[in-house]
Every structure is written in structure tokens, then in C-alpha cells.
Amino acid sequence: DAGVIQSPRHEVTEMGQEVTLRCKPISGHNSLFWYRQTMMRGLELLIYFNNNVPIDDSGMPEDRFSAKMPNASFSTLKIQPSEPRDSAVYFCASSLMGFGNQPQHFGDGTRLSIL
């Protein structure tokens, strides 16, 4: 099992630039989650998809953030334009939604630094 795969692992860019984070969930999982982790705010859910459909995007901070899941094996989180306060570790997680809640498995994260 390859686990959840995220890319890039590290991203450093200047403010105002567009940033795209990528995620490949575990094969067969039908739910995908994007989280952001900072010292100040901890681990917070940004958005999650079920069967490629966005279910809850209440955590998306503002219009600069957008997420897509064009198919069952790929999702992107885009920030445009980026700002220094977007600096954080972004995690993607996936789970197999079924009867009752199922464990979420996290990827290794993308450490994003906006200068």
C-alpha cells in the first residue's frame, strides 16, 4: 500500500504567486480531506470530498483558496494569490467512507513557505 502521496514536499515562493498542492489518495478510498497545520491554529480541516464531490468547504479561509478533485485518484489545493500568512504545513488525508466513520490516513504533507 503506497499510502497517501502528496507533492511537492516543500514549496517556497514569493507572495502573490500561485501555489498548487497535489494529492493522490490511497487506492479505493472514496473520501479525501485537506488540512492545514500551524502553531497558532493547530490542525484544521479546510475541505473534504466524498466520491469526488465537495461535501464541506466551511474551513476554506477565503476566496484565494480553491480545491478540486477531477477523479478518484487526484486532488489539488490552489492558493492564488498567496500571502505570507498562508505559510503552513498542508496535509491531505483519505478514508474509505462506509457504514460509520472510518480512519483517516494522512500523507507526509507539503511544507509551504510564502516569502
Added chain:
Amino acid sequence: GENVEQHPSTLSVQEGDSAVIKCTYSDSASNYFPWYKQELGKRPQLIIDIRSNVGEKKDQRIAVTLNKTAKHFSLHITETQPEDSAVYFCAANPNFGNEKLTFGTGTRLTIIP
């Protein structure tokens, strides 16, 4: 929405002793409570979870207890080892059919050799 409080924020324990981390939640409809361990620079990893239909679950040195009446759940680690040093997060899921997890603020556990 759901609110999860976690205590203590830091905990130091002598190797071989037990460690207990406690969480409370606000939404009485919550029915799933996972615990994650995160080592420095690494991803959160699920170590144990419990559902609302049971009061206790154990996996080797790790156990979780749940008190639905009081709306709190706890992580117990016995016979602690240096590799148990990490940040531990509790979480709660407020609604069946909605997989959104609300996380606690984390406990930094240090095992003193």
C-alpha cells in the same frame, strides 16, 4: 459546531511510567473519537480510535476510555518508552454521515529516560 478541548498541553513522564491525556467535546451527537500521534516533522498517524457504542478499547500498551455522559475521553499509555515521545491529538466527529473531524490542540509528551 463541535469544540474539542485537550489537556495537558505538555506532559513529561519517566520511562516506564504511565501517561494519561484527556479530551472533552461539546456535541453530544459525536460518535467517533480517534487519537493521532505526530512525531516532529512527520504526518499524524492514527494509533487508536473508539466509537460511541463502547466505553473502552485497548491495543497493547495503549487504551482509550470514553464517557459519553460526561462527554470526555482519555488516552492511556502504559510502560512508556522513549519512542512514545511525540505530540498526541484527539479528535471527535460530530455527525454520522459527515466525516469532518475536529481536533484538539495537542499534547506534547516527553518520555524521560
